[in-house]
Amino acid sequence: MPASAITSAASAPALQLLVAGIVALVLLAAGAVPLARKAGGSALVYGAAAAICVLVLGTALSSLGGAPASLILPPGLPELGGRLRLDALAAVGLDGDGLGGAAASPFALGFPPGCAPGGAGGGASPPGAMPATSRRRNGCCPSIPPSWPA
Amino acid sequence: MLPFYPAFLAGMMLVVLADDAFTFLFGWEFMSLASFALVVSHHGVAENVRAGLVYLMMAAFGTLALMLAFGLLAAGGEGVSLQALSFSAMRAHGPTPLAAAVVLGLALLGAGSKAGLVPLHVWLPLAHPAAPSHVSALMSGVMTKVAVYGFIRIVFDLAGPPAWWWGVPVLLVAGPTAVAGVLYALMQTDVKRVLACSTIENIGIIFVGLGLALAFEANGAPAVAALALTAALFHVVNHALFKSLLFFGAGAVLVATGEKRMGMLGGLIHAMPQTALAMLVGAAAISALPPLNGFVSEWLTFQAILLSPDLPVWGLKMLIPAVGALLALAAALAAACFVRLYGIVFLGRPRSAAASQAREADGFTRTAMASLAVLCLAAGILPGPVIDALQGAVAPLVGVRMTGQGHLAWLSIIPVAEGRSSYNGFLVFVFIALSASLAALAVHAFGSRAVRRAPAWDCGFPGDDPLAQYSAESFAQPLRRVFGRSLFAARETVTMPPPGDMAPARLSVSERDPAWAFLFAPLGRAVSALSGRANAIAHLNIRNYLALVFGALVLLLVVLALWA
Numbered sequence: 084m085p086a087s088a089i090t091s092a093a094s095a096p097a098l099q100l101l102v103a104g105i106v107a108l109v110l111l112a113a114g115a116v117p118l119a120r121k122a123g124g125s126a127l128v129y130g131a132a133a134a135i136c137v138l139v140l141g142t143a144l145s146s147l148g149g150a151p152a153s154l155i156l157p158p159g160l161p162e163l164g165g166r167l168r169l170d171a172l173a174a175v176g177l178d179g180d181g182l183g184g185a186a187a188s189p190f191a192l193g194f195p196p197g198c199a200p201g202g203a204g205g206g207a208s209p210p211g212a213m214p215a216t217s218r219r220r221n222g223c224c225p226s227i228p229p230s231w232p233a
Numbered sequence: 234m235l236p237f238y239p240a241f242l243a244g245m246m247l248v249v250l251a252d253d254a255f256t257f258l259f260g261w262e263f264m265s266l267a268s269f270a271l272v273v274s275h276h277g278v279a280e281n282v283r284a285g286l287v288y289l290m291m292a293a294f295g296t297l298a299l300m301l302a303f304g305l306l307a308a309g310g311e312g313v314s315l316q317a318l319s320f321s322a323m324r325a326h327g328p329t330p331l332a333a334a335v336v337l338g339l340a341l342l343g344a345g346s347k348a349g350l351v352p353l354h355v356w357l358p359l360a361h362p363a364a365p366s367h368v369s370a371l372m373s374g375v376m377t378k379v380a381v382y383g384f385i386r387i388v389f390d391l392a393g394p395p396a397w398w399w400g401v402p403v404l405l406v407a408g409p410t411a412v413a414g415v416l417y418a419l420m421q422t423d424v425k426r427v428l429a430c431s432t433i434e435n436i437g438i439i440f441v442g443l444g445l446a447l448a449f450e451a452n453g454a455p456a457v458a459a460l461a462l463t464a465a466l467f468h469v470v471n472h473a474l475f476k477s478l479l480f481f482g483a484g485a486v487l488v489a490t491g492e493k494r495m496g497m498l499g500g501l502i503h504a505m506p507q508t509a510l511a512m513l514v515g516a517a518a519i520s521a522l523p524p525l526n527g528f529v530s531e532w533l534t535f536q537a538i539l540l541s542p543d544l545p546v547w548g549l550k551m552l553i554p555a556v557g558a559l560l561a562l563a564a565a566l567a568a569a570c571f572v573r574l575y576g577i578v579f580l581g582r583p584r585s586a587a588a589s590q591a592r593e594a595d596g597f598t599r600t601a602m603a604s605l606a607v608l609c610l611a612a613g614i615l616p617g618p619v620i621d622a623l624q625g626a627v628a629p630l631v632g633v634r635m636t637g638q639g640h641l642a643w644l645s646i647i648p649v650a651e652g653r654s655s656y657n658g659f660l661v662f663v664f665i666a667l668s669a670s671l672a673a674l675a676v677h678a679f680g681s682r683a684v685r686r687a688p689a690w691d692c693g694f695p696g697d698d699p700l701a702q703y704s705a706e707s708f709a710q711p712l713r714r715v716f717g718r719s720l721f722a723a724r725e726t727v728t729m730p731p732p733g734d735m736a737p738a739r740l741s742v743s744e745r746d747p748a749w750a751f752l753f754a755p756l757g758r759a760v761s762a763l764s765g766r767a768n769a770i771a772h773l774n775i776r777n778y779l780a781l782v783f784g785a786l787v788l789l790l791v792v793l794a795l796w797a
Contacts, residue, residue, distance in 0.1 A: 101250060108243035115236035125235060132239050139246065148625045153252055160255050162315045168252035171625030172390070175466060176249035176382040179473045182608075183375035184242045186601050190481050191238070191367040193597035194488065 095152040098169040133188035140181030146174040234274035241267035253319040254303035265292035284359035291356040298343030327393040340387040347380035351410040352748035362425035366484025374477035389630040400448025408559035411437025415566040458631040464533035471526040475518040478605035482512035485594035490587040495705035497585040504591040511602035516571040518609040524662040526612035582699040
């Protein structure tokens with residue numbers, strides 16, 4: 084089968100919409116490189132990611148009971164192309180992806196970029212050992228005195 | 234970090250939509266590399282970089298296993314064509330029984346390493362807490378489910394009809410994973426690390442459902458297989474909901490206090506009441522308390538386990554109840570784990586200035602947590618529509634679907650038969666809401682408002698120090714002594730100051746992950762020794778290199794001749 088854009092089944096528009104969502108996320112990732120250093124860049128990227136994930140979630144939910152749809156895109160191996168398929172199992176998986184992204188992106192808007200998770204608590208511990216218990220702070224709440232109680 | 238976040242989401246979505254091995258593996262690697270970049274986003278902390286490298290190694294191992302699995306699935310076709318890499322071609326010809334068995338093992342290794350099955354879990358307690366909280370939520374709540382999806386796609390969809398024993402290795406790995414995961418969680422004192430280890434437990438629960446589905450499908454009980462697969466998929470959805478919620482709560486606490494150590498927190502219910510309420514919902518849901526969603530999926534799994542006496546194979550009849558006992562133990566330990574987490578972090582008094590000065594999370598964070606908490610409650614009260622929605626995915630994989638649950642009276646669910654078992658989350662919710670409201674009214678109506686103050690019992694020690702409260706370590710001590718000594722070589726050391734020295738006594742606890750001690754550490758030493766020896770080959774002269782190439786050529790020709 085030649086590698087070209089071929090669709091099947093009635094719910095193909097849903098699959099095309101999902102592919103558009105993935106492409107939009109990839110473009111957003113590319114656009115985030117210059118935006119990362121600009122004021123409001125994070126809000127734009129996380130906001131757009133949330134919107135795309137809501138779109139994916141809605142499309143996947145509507146496809147849960149639909150007939151499988153497939154699509155062959157030109158990018159991919161010769162003779163094979165990039166084959167995509169939206170069936171009910173994929174729709175369940177995409178529901179999880181969309182829901183997770185739709186919830187995590189707004190949360191990220193409120194998460195300060197300087198709040199290093201590896202700070203207090205020592206971050207990840209050496210493999211196989213107990214977590215570190217250093218008293219190092221991570222800058223999330225720098226106004227707090229360094230030791231308490233005295 | 235910013236560019237890798239949408240890339241990570243795109244990678245996860247591409248894996249799920251892929252319909253050929255190349256696209257699947259491309260998406261898988263895209264997801265792995267983007268998440269690696271997010272894990273090491275705070276690369277100033279050396280431990281985070283180490284966590285990222287361990288994660289990268291395990292991700293590469295998983296991809297290798299999946300690549301081999303797809304190679305075996307594609308090898309069954311006639312001729313040599315790249316079209317054999319499409320999933321439709323794999324479905325059309327199907328592997329031989331031996332190849333299918335190897336594919337099952339490779340899928341367990343490949344998808345299991347990403348999902349966090351014991352003993353391939355070692356990267357998970359390192360990498361998930363190292364990432365920013367929203368990424369931790371995605372990695373723990375969503376990415377591990379993409380791995381579960383990969384396992385289902387390969388084993389249930391592409392590898393052909395299962396043999397009677399396929400469920401055995403899955404169950405043998407899943408049951409211990411559930412127990413070990415929650416025991417790991419109980420030993421931790423870092424909030425995010427507790428949540429990461431709890432993910433291992435929940436992956437065990439999901440794989441118990443998948444193992445049951447394989448066992449029942451292969452042994453002529455497709456209806457029970459549909460029930461078990463539904464339970465697994467329901468738990469996939471549930472875990473994505475409550476684990477994301479709990480990681481958001483941990484992130485809110487981290488932002489408010491700068492602390493992840495449970496020993497430095499406490500009393501946050503006063504400063505962060507909305508976060509505390511959302512975390513309470515998440516903790517109750519993950520502890521499988523009705524009427525929340527975690528209970529429904531675990532209850533469905535137990536319904537399938539209770540049907541195991543109908544199986545024709547004696548080995549499965551004995552194995553499945555044993556796995557059920559492990560699951561029950563894991564559920565009980567999970568409740569203890571989250572009582573400990575919630576009690577230490579949100580109840581009592583602040584154990585540090587950071588905790589005493591905490592402020593409520595911002596609106597975005599609270600909205601995200603509230604949405605997930607509502608969904609946890611909704612999926613628990615209305616499980617019927619969720620079960621029905623999953624049947625579109627279940628039916629093609631095991632051949633039948635569960636009977637419709639959404640239309641039953643009073644929002645009940647009856648997974649097997651009415652005389653056998655039924656559950657009504659809505660009635661449980663109404664009962665709890667009414668009884669709690671009546672109790673609150675009675676307390677307010679008849680209780681005394683007078684406050685009686687008295688010195689708290691302090692075991693004879695003077696002073697009123699918040700550090701005298703129950704701690705994360707002391708809460709876990711009984712379980713650590715019961716399970717930790719043998720499984721984790723847990724040791725407690727008390728250092729007492731000499732007489733006259735006013736320094737405090739110190740209790741230190743050391744533990745060891747047996748997977749590191751007995752599998753990965755020896756493996757690392759072996760690789761190190763081998764690479765040290767192989768390093769000599771890098772410093773040969775041209776004559777020796779030519780001899781080496783010639784020898785390798787002869788060896789390959791001999792192997793080919795013997796193969797033919």
